[in-house]
Amino acid sequence: MPISREEVEKVAALSRIRLAPDEVDRLASQLSSILAYVGKLSDLDTETVEPLAHAVPLRNVLRKDEPRMSLSPEEAVGGAADAADGFFRVPRVLDDGTAA
Amino acid sequence: MQPLNLTACEMREAIGRGDLSAREATQSCLAAIERLEPKIHAFLALSPQDALRRAAEVDERRARGERMGLLAGIPTAVKDNFCTADGQATTCASRILEGWKAPYSAHVVERLLGEDAIVVGKTNLDEFAMGSSTENSAFGPTRNPWDLERVPGGSSGGSAAAVAARMVPLALGSDTGGSIRQPAALCGVVGLKPTYGRVSRYGLVAFASSLDQIGPLARTVGDAALLLQAVAGHDPRDSTSVPQAVPDYLATLEEPVEGLRIGVPKEFFGTGVDGEVERAVREALGVYERLGAKLTDVSLPRATEHAIAAYYLVATSEASSNLARYDGVHYGHRAGGYADMIDMYMLSRSEGFGDEVKRRIMLGTYALSAGYYDAYYKKAAKVRALIRQDYAAVFRQVDVVMGPTTPTAAFRLGEKTDDPLTMYLSDVYTVSCSLAAIAGLSVPCGFTRAGLPVGLQIIGDAFSEERLLRVARMYERETNWARRRPPVCEGKS
Numbered sequence: 001m002p003i004s005r006e007e008v009e010k011v012a013a014l015s016r017i018r019l020a021p022d023e024v025d026r027l028a029s030q031l032s033s034i035l036a037y038v039g040k041l042s043d044l045d046t047e048t049v050e051p052l053a054h055a056v057p058l059r060n061v062l063r064k065d066e067p068r069m070s071l072s073p074e075e076a077v078g079g080a081a082d083a084a085d086g087f088f089r090v091p092r093v094l095d096d097g098t099a100a
Numbered sequence: 101m102q103p104l105n106l107t108a109c110e111m112r113e114a115i116g117r118g119d120l121s122a123r124e125a126t127q128s129c130l131a132a133i134e135r136l137e138p139k140i141h142a143f144l145a146l147s148p149q150d151a152l153r154r155a156a157e158v159d160e161r162r163a164r165g166e167r168m169g170l171l172a173g174i175p176t177a178v179k180d181n182f183c184t185a186d187g188q189a190t191t192c193a194s195r196i197l198e199g200w201k202a203p204y205s206a207h208v209v210e211r212l213l214g215e216d217a218i219v220v221g222k223t224n225l226d227e228f229a230m231g232s233s234t235e236n237s238a239f240g241p242t243r244n245p246w247d248l249e250r251v252p253g254g255s256s257g258g259s260a261a262a263v264a265a266r267m268v269p270l271a272l273g274s275d276t277g278g279s280i281r282q283p284a285a286l287c288g289v290v291g292l293k294p295t296y297g298r299v300s301r302y303g304l305v306a307f308a309s310s311l312d313q314i315g316p317l318a319r320t321v322g323d324a325a326l327l328l329q330a331v332a333g334h335d336p337r338d339s340t341s342v343p344q345a346v347p348d349y350l351a352t353l354e355e356p357v358e359g360l361r362i363g364v365p366k367e368f369f370g371t372g373v374d375g376e377v378e379r380a381v382r383e384a385l386g387v388y389e390r391l392g393a394k395l396t397d398v399s400l401p402r403a404t405e406h407a408i409a410a411y412y413l414v415a416t417s418e419a420s421s422n423l424a425r426y427d428g429v430h431y432g433h434r435a436g437g438y439a440d441m442i443d444m445y446m447l448s449r450s451e452g453f454g455d456e457v458k459r460r461i462m463l464g465t466y467a468l469s470a471g472y473y474d475a476y477y478k479k480a481a482k483v484r485a486l487i488r489q490d491y492a493a494v495f496r497q498v499d500v501v502m503g504p505t506t507p508t509a510a511f512r513l514g515e516k517t518d519d520p521l522t523m524y525l526s527d528v529y530t531v532s533c534s535l536a537a538i539a540g541l542s543v544p545c546g547f548t549r550a551g552l553p554v555g556l557q558i559i560g561d562a563f564s565e566e567r568l569l570r571v572a573r574m575y576e577r578e579t580n581w582a583r584r585r586p587p588v589c590e591g592k593s
Contacts (some may be wrong), residue, residue, distance in 0.1 A: 003466070011466045014469065015449075034520060035411060039409075042408060043485050053481055054340075055488060062339075079410050081434035090429055091440055096440075
């Protein structure tokens with residue numbers, strides 16, 4: 001099933017990716033041809049098959065709930081473009097009603 | 101003695117006997133890297149001073165009679181999607197992580213250092229391990245040492261080329277749908293993808309979490325076994341790491357498998373296989389028959405085209421989730437000139453990601469989105485279960501499955517970059533093994549008339565690496581492919 005320009009734009013917005021107009025067209029064409037190829041999966045009868053997400057016989061592997069050392073706050077935010085006092089700094093998210 | 105011509109196992113013995121120092125071995129490799137890198141571009145980062153310092157330490161400790169690690173003094177390279185907290189950047193060959201320094205090292209990197217290996221640098225890859233040619237690197241492609249106009253394969257192209265060009269005897273790569281095995285085949289080296297869960301993924305930058313595995317690239321089966329031994333095993337920091345004992349791969353390597361039953365899937369010899377590739381692979385099967393193995397025709401009906409379809413839905417879905425973390429906030433590139441938070445995310449990601457990464461994120465997001473999830477992602481996950489069942493049925497009849505690792509030998513740079521689907525089809529024989537979460541390796545089995553390597557793929561059931569290595573060794577013992585050197589290596593050494 002081919003993917004339309006609108007759908008490409010919608011998916012790009014969900015993926016938080018901005019595309020130039022010619023990129024939208026190119027992706028619509030490329031994704032359509034890939035989706036046409038993967039469509040051959042509908043040849044196969046999978047009515048009674050359980051989806052396989054994880055191929056090894058492990059379930060809910062947890063460790064003991066004991067506090068232990070991890071990265072310090074400085075190390076953890078050290079790779080960020082903007083950080084201060086162990087916090088990541090980001091543009092304002094909420095409008096607090098005062099002057100912008 | 102020419103250190104560059106030694107295998108890792110020979111180097112280990114020479115260093116152990118005192119005939120070769122870690123410093124000499126490292127210096128030879130660094131000299132080869134300096135000479136060949138301008139032509140090949142296998143590395144994104146090199147740390148020669150650190151490497152020489154560590155080599156000197158290894159020599160001192162050995163001289164004091166200390167017990168040395170498995171890889172003592174052996175120069176090794178790691179793919180640049182493994183976190184290294186030693187001052188080198190970890191970029192995943194992406195602009196979004198350009199210059200990023202990891203605050204911790206991957207489990208396998210810690211294991212290498214613990215076994216006294218000399219890590220000399222980080223190798224080139226397709227961006228975020230997405231690709232089959234290393235052309236998707238944001239920092240330029242790597243060239244195939246056997247023909248510099250051709251690709252080394254991908255995504256572990258840098259690691260494969262570094263080993264093939266004898267810059268280092270050992271390298272680690274990662275394999276999600278074939279990214280160790282395919283470049284190994286195109287570069288004429290041994291590459292092994294272990295069973296999912298055999299090697300810890302802690303510190304491997306995630307692409308597709310249910311498929312990613314780390315494995316060795318080396319010129320010989322023995323060297324691959326040595327490197328696998330060093331890095332395999334349970335790690336509590338990776339909850340998908342399986343607590344299964346690691347056998348001593350080197351101890352049994354020379355024992356042939358008596359009564360070996362080889363399955364030859366007819367689907368692996370379809371119309372897409374190049375004639376010279378098929379001939380080399382069938383000759384290799386002939387060698388096994390002469391050694392007493394029994395060949396049986398088998399069928400893996402969903403292991404080629406359906407596996408590619410399932411893979412490019414499952415892997416891209418997982419990637420769309422894993423790559424959501426690159427948002428300009430926590431690490432890596434943050435764009436300027438944004439209007440608000442969402443704008444910042446969009447600009448940072450659009451500027452930082454290359455085309456293939458964007459394409460896969462979009463495909464995965466689409467496959468998981470409301471209204472499409474059942475038809476795409478869930479369907480692919482069901483087909484994955486079928487593929488696993490197909491292999492289980494085949495392994496009730498045979499011990500291993502064999503066929504070509506790739507449909508063709510190395511293609512030219514730029515040859516497959518216009519149509520993504522054409523590139524995806526280079527993985528047609530490798531993806532099913534990843535989806536089934538079992539083990540597979542590629543071993544060199546000849547050359548085309550143009551002098552390009554051909555790889556034989558050997559696939560085994562889960563946790564059968566020990567047998568896989570012995571089977572590969574049976575063939576390697578009868579042949580001599582590893583002796584041949586790429587033309588670019590000839591000349592002053």
